[in-house]
Amino acid sequence: DTGVSQxxxxxxxxxxxxxxxxxxxxxxxxxxxxxxxxxxxGPEFLTYFQNEAQLEKSRLLSDRFSAERPKGSFxxxxxxxxxxxxxxxxxxxxxxxxxxxxxxxxxxxTRLTVV
Amino acid sequence: QQPVQSPQAVIxxxxxxxxxxxxxxxxxxxxxxxxxxxxxxPVFLMILLKGGEQKGHDKISASFNEKKQQSSLYLxxxxxxxxxxxxxxxxxxxxxxxIFGAGTRLxxxx
Numbered sequence: 266d267t268g269v270s271q272x273x274x275x276x277x278x279x280x281x282x283x284x285x286x287x288x289x290x291x292x293x294x295x296x297x298x299x300x301x302x303x304x305x306x307g308p309e310f311l312t313y314f315q316n317e318a319q320l321e322k323s324r325l326l327s328d329r330f331s332a333e334r335p336k337g338s339f340x341x342x343x344x345x346x347x348x349x350x351x352x353x354x355x356x357x358x359x360x361x362x363x364x365x366x367x368x369x370x371x372x373x374x375t376r377l378t379v380v
Numbered sequence: 381q382q383p384v385q386s387p388q389a390v391i392x393x394x395x396x397x398x399x400x401x402x403x404x405x406x407x408x409x410x411x412x413x414x415x416x417x418x419x420x421x422p423v424f425l426m427i428l429l430k431g432g433e434q435k436g437h438d439k440i441s442a443s444f445n446e447k448k449q450q451s452s453l454y455l456x457x458x459x460x461x462x463x464x465x466x467x468x469x470x471x472x473x474x475x476x477x478x479i480f481g482a483g484t485r486l487x488x489x490x
């Protein structure tokens with residue numbers, strides 16, 4: 266396994282368009298997280314899944330954002346009607362949940378630019 | 381809810397030591413430390429799970445004071461490769477998601 270992979274690495278879109286990003290976690294990891302990171306800031310939590318269940322979604326996330334993990338493996342993050350404020354790096358991370366928290370491994374991210 | 385990191389930035393000469401602090405207003409279950417280089421994903425450094433726990437590998441170590449809800453990352457005899465932004469991530473008691481601080485930018489010069 267080569268780690269967490271995200272696709273695409275870069276996306277430029279016009280304001281108002283919809284975009285979808287994909288994340289493939291490390292295969293044995295049952296937890297998957299989406300974060301957003303803007304320049305000079307730490308990763309900001311968006312949502313997370315345990316297997317296929319979306320257990321938490323940030324209140325900062327508007328209704329334009331939706332995430333899925335249909336079979337408990339890969340996940341998609343969709344942004345509808347993109348706005349310039351959506352421009353950021355979108356990071357996916359995965360971890361294995363046992364009796365204790367374990368470290369999360371991040372993908373390389375998808376850099377979104379809304380023009 | 382976001383942990384507070386200090387200092388915001390550090391400039392070191394190679395071989396010098398540094399301490400980065402992370403504090404939370406909430407009771408914590410664990411603290412995670414990551415390093416991120418420009419244009420790259422955050423890379424996991426270590427996780428601390430118990431109050432008073434200390435961990436370390438090579439010349440980077442960390443402590444976690446559960447009662448004070450604080451953690452510190454210690455970098456000794458810094459190397460040029462230590463340059464980057466260090467983030468602490470905190471997991472609240474009873475929670476699962478990691479909340480990250482704003483980061484501490486570390487620059488090591490020769």
